[in-house]
Amino acid sequence: MKKLILSAAAAALLSASLAGVSSAAAPTIVNGSFETGTSPGSFLQLSSGDGTSIPGWTVIAGTVDYIGTYWPAADGVRSLDLNGSGAGAVRQSFATTVGTTYRVTFSMSGNPAGGAGTKTLTADTGGAPTIFTYEVGTLNPPTLTDMKWATKSFSFTATAATTTLTFTSTTIGLVYGPALDKVRVELATVKPLADCKNGDWRQLRDGQGRLFKNQGDCVSYFATKFRNSGAGAP
Ligand SMILES: [Ca+2]
Structure with missing residues (x-):
């Protein structure tokens, strides 16, 4: 019996090491789907400095629209347009383990109300930002009843006990921006x-x-x- 227990422990160690990850816990990201917060109705514009309307998230630049019934969310009933009256940005900080690699996954679409165009945002965790693009095309574009959400992801290796994840619209000069929902941060399996x-x-x-x-x-x-x-x- 003792031998059995030991080999199970050894197997667990081996499998952890083969997965290339430490025993670090998955980070806790708050309100990653934007479901909790001030009721947006159809939509509600939030300005830079607003750290209370959507618990867990702070608007750190420009303005964003907190979307309710204006279009269907990727998950639940609320999402974001990262352009309010112009390009905006949101961020959230969470605990991480130095040296551990995490994967950030989110849903992206583009506000279809302005017609065809390329919607871009960047995601960063303090280092070089990763650029994400969503094309609102002329063929089979997203609509206000079907946003045709796409899943996007990137990985980062934590360099501090706290990591700040920022999403920034780089769709400049437009009120029709990139749409964001369903943000998850997981250990990179x-x-x-x-x-x-x-x-x-x-x-x-x-x-x-x-x-x-x-x-x-x-x-x-x-x-x-x-x-x-x-x-x-x-
Ligand atoms: Ca949502």
């Missing part, structure tokens, strides 16, 4: 080989937080269960 191959090797890191030089090094690192280092600079 790495599917390394698949991720290496689909281009994510540029974002993956080895156990010491170093980026890979190329896709081959990334594949080699995970295929050899971390024996081939293959990683470049931190």
Whole structure:
């Protein structure tokens, strides 16, 4: 019996190590779907500095529209247009474990009321922002009854005990901005080989937080269960 318990523990350790993640807990993000807050009715414009209308989130630049019945949310009944009377930004801080890699996933669409156009936003966790694009096309575009939400994601490795996640509209000069909903932050349960191959090797890191030089090094690192280092600079 004792032997059985030991091997179960060893198996758990091994599986944690193979997943490429530490035993860090998943971060707690508050109100990631924007469901809690001041009732927006159809929609409610919020200005920079507003840290109370949507608990967990602070508007840090420009204005955003807190969307209620104006269009269907990706999740629940509320979402955001990151452009209110112009481009805006929101952020939230949460606890993270230094060196642990997390994946941020969210739903994105574009306000269809202004017709065709490219809606862009950036997401960042303090480092270089990642650009996301949603094309409101002329063929089969999103509408105010079907927003055709798309799932987007990116990964980051925490460098501090608190990480601030910011979404910034880069759709300048328009009141019809990128739409945002269903923000989740999870431990990056790495599917390394698949991720290496689909281009994510540029974002993956080895156990010491170093980026890979190329896709081959990334594949080699995970295929050899971390024996081939293959990683470049931190
Ligand atoms: Ca929602």
